[in-house]
Amino acid sequence: MKKVIRSICNIILVLGILLPTFMSPFVLDVDAADNRTIKSILADIEKQKKELQENKNKQKLTNEQILTIKNNISLISNEITKGQNEIIEINNQIAILENQIEEKDAEMKKVINFLQLSDGESQYLEYIFGATSFTDFIYRVAITEQLTNYNNRLIKEYNELIESNKKHQADIKKKEEELTVKQANLQKEVSKLQYQVTQLGNEQGSLEEGILKSEASVRALIADGCDENETVDACYTRLKTLPSDTSFWRPLFSASITSVWGSRRYWYNGNWVESYHYGLDLGTPERTKVYSVANGTVGDRAYWSGTGYVLYVYHKVNGVKYTSVYEHLCANCYAVSKGQNVTKDTVIAYSGNTGQSTGPHLHLGMLYGWAGIEYSYWDATYYAKLFDPRTVINFPSGYGSFNTRTRNCSLGSC
Numbered sequence: 001m002k003k004v005i006r007s008i009c010n011i012i013l014v015l016g017i018l019l020p021t022f023m024s025p026f027v028l029d030v031d032a033a034d035n036r037t038i039k040s041i042l043a044d045i046e047k048q049k050k051e052l053q054e055n056k057n058k059q060k061l062t063n064e065q066i067l068t069i070k071n072n073i074s075l076i077s078n079e080i081t082k083g084q085n086e087i088i089e090i091n092n093q094i095a096i097l098e099n100q101i102e103e104k105d106a107e108m109k110k111v112i113n114f115l116q117l118s119d120g121e122s123q124y125l126e127y128i129f130g131a132t133s134f135t136d137f138i139y140r141v142a143i144t145e146q147l148t149n150y151n152n153r154l155i156k157e158y159n160e161l162i163e164s165n166k167k168h169q170a171d172i173k174k175k176e177e178e179l180t181v182k183q184a185n186l187q188k189e190v191s192k193l194q195y196q197v198t199q200l201g202n203e204q205g206s207l208e209e210g211i212l213k214s215e216a217s218v219r220a221l222i223a224d225g226c227d228e229n230e231t232v233d234a235c236y237t238r239l240k241t242l243p244s245d246t247s248f249w250r251p252l253f254s255a256s257i258t259s260v261w262g263s264r265r266y267w268y269n270g271n272w273v274e275s276y277h278y279g280l281d282l283g284t285p286e287r288t289k290v291y292s293v294a295n296g297t298v299g300d301r302a303y304w305s306g307t308g309y310v311l312y313v314y315h316k317v318n319g320v321k322y323t324s325v326y327e328h329l330c331a332n333c334y335a336v337s338k339g340q341n342v343t344k345d346t347v348i349a350y351s352g353n354t355g356q357s358t359g360p361h362l363h364l365g366m367l368y369g370w371a372g373i374e375y376s377y378w379d380a381t382y383y384a385k386l387f388d389p390r391t392v393i394n395f396p397s398g399y400g401s402f403n404t405r406t407r408n409c410s411l412g413s414c
């Protein structure tokens with residue numbers, strides 16, 4: 001079932017943005033400001049929803065990007081640590097090499113001392129004489145030379161090693177510096193992206209809020225009887241012109257009350273049926289003009305097996321919402337269309353004998369609130385909202401009859 005009319009109060013609550021100065025459609029002092037049609041508002045809502053989805057996707061991607069960069073930062077940290085360990089390792093190696101150089105240096109000094117012994121003439125002679133033989137002397141000189149050369153070579157190699165280690169160390173340090181800069185840049189990038197995520201989150205919040213508000217507004221507008229192709233301001237101008245007379249009248253000029261509100265037992269299809277009668281039965285010939293019981297807007301028109309051809313009209317009388325129900329109408333005898341504004345003098349349909357009916361009559365039901373809009377048809381709430389039509393409409397007592405449409409002056413002004 002489609003919804004036609006709805007409380008303007010809802011709109012006042014949710015339409016803050018669309019209609020900031022709007023008070024009530026029935027007593028409008030100011031025109032609604034929005035000149036978009038409901039259709040275009042719905043399209044705008046779709047756009048916003050798309051935007052929201054894009055925003056969420058973007059946020060997800062940005063978060064993934066942040067994760068990737070953070071992984072990179074952690075990899076770089078590992079690399080830096082590795083480099084620092086390597087530098088320590090190289091330092092150790094250099095220390096070992098320097099020790100070795102010292103050792104070799106000491107050895108060399110010894111050898112040089114030895115050579116110096118044989119350097120000057122006297123020492124040389126002393127050495128010569130010190131040698132047990134010339135062969136011994138030659139041998140000593142040869143060994144000394146070999147040792148010196150060997151140590152020299154070693155020291156040179158060690159020094160070269162130290163040099164290359166130091167170079168390697170310098171390379172690592174340079175790389176470490178580069179990595180630190182890279183890490184800092186990545187960290188900056190992370191901060192930037194995190195800021196973007198926060199911004200996107202904020203945008204999401206306002207988008208979601210806007211969508212909710214707009215959707216609630218549109219629901220309320222449609223419920224109030226605004227057409228999809230009607231602009232908001234036009235709809236409110238129309239609603240503003242709703243008849244202001246507010247009281248209930250009998251739906252027929254003449255009828256006999258054949259069944260009243262409450263428990264009853266009746267003969268139907270060869271059986272006694274025990275039931276609760278949720279309305280008032282007004283016996284009247286088929287095709288009798290049925291009037292709206294008050295000013296209002298036409299709701300759903302339908303055929304249901306129990307009610308036969310049925311029609312709903314929504315009212316607001318002295319600020320209270322009501323629904324009137326007209327059942328067992330003749331087949332397709334509606335005189336009004338859904339969403340149409342009616343007065344108590346509008347012929348809305350013609351009576352009949354359709355549905356679960358034992359004779360030509362109009363079943364009149366009354367509900368608090370707007371059935372089919374604020375709650376479903378024929379559910380527990382629906383039955384709870386039904387009340388005796390005599391509460392608001394002036395009918396003769398018991399099973400009396402009448403031949404005039406009388407208004408109930410206890411509600412509204414007469």
Ligand SMILES: [Zn+2]
Pocket residue numbers: 259277279280281362363364
């Ligand atoms: Zn009835």
